Amino acid sequence: MIGLAACLALVVVGVRLHRAVRAERRTRRALRRLCAGHPADTELIVAASAVPRACAVPGRPGRILVTSAMLGALGPAERRALLAHERAHLAHRHDVLVTAATLAAAADPLLCPVRSTVVYLVERWADERAAAVVGDRRTTAHALARAALTAQRGGAVCALHFADRAVTRRIAALQAAPQPSLGSAALAVLALSTLPPLLAADATGDLFRLLTGAPL
Helix, strand or coil: CHHHHHHHHHHHHHHHHHHHHHHHHHHHHHHHHHHCCCCCCCCEEEECCCCCCEEEECCCCCEEEEEHHHHHHCCHHHHHHHHHHHHHHHHCCHHHHHHHHHHHHHHCHHHHHHHHHHHHHHHHHHHHHHHHHHCCHHHHHHHHHHHHHHHHHHCCCCHHHCCCCCHHHHHHHHCCCCCCCHHHHHHHHHHHHHHHHHHHHHHHHHHHHHHHCCCC
16 A cells, blocks of 8 residues: 555656646747747847736747837836846746746645745846846836836736735845845755655655565
8 A cells, every 4th residue: 555655646746747847848838939030149029019028038049028018118227127137037047946946846735835935036136136237226126116017907927027926025125235145045945945855756766666575
């Protein structure tokens, strides 16, 4: 019975991971299709759309996809902050961190809060980079607040990742002193989150081999 339960647990984890990987691939393919047809050296792609949205599209090359509705809602300095935020996501490969946290949460649903923490930290990381590029933390905070209000009215969830409840914390953080080592914090949280599923998988494998008589 214990061996059967272990096998079933592994199957469930495998199915959840497979679904998470498929969802990630679908999202990336959809974003790449929106960027198709543009020259390889085109970083910024502006889509004519009434839906306010902006996001970094990882790949080679990485792209920044912004809709005309989002650009129209921001002033010149706020647009600079928006683009600097998305460039930070591309430059520091934040997609890798978020994807790793997503897969860890898929393997163990108890790690969903850890994924949320990693997402928050990489967004704060990009906020700080944007503030450094713009040279004005208040302007960056205003850009985040205005983009959040615009996206809420338009039903968008992608731009600056501000559809979550952490947006007020991010705005407050931008109005305070800079916080160093956000990247290290995100990596540390992710590393700690991967230990439980790895240890559980190793223990389950040992148990299965023990029950089946296979060499450890």
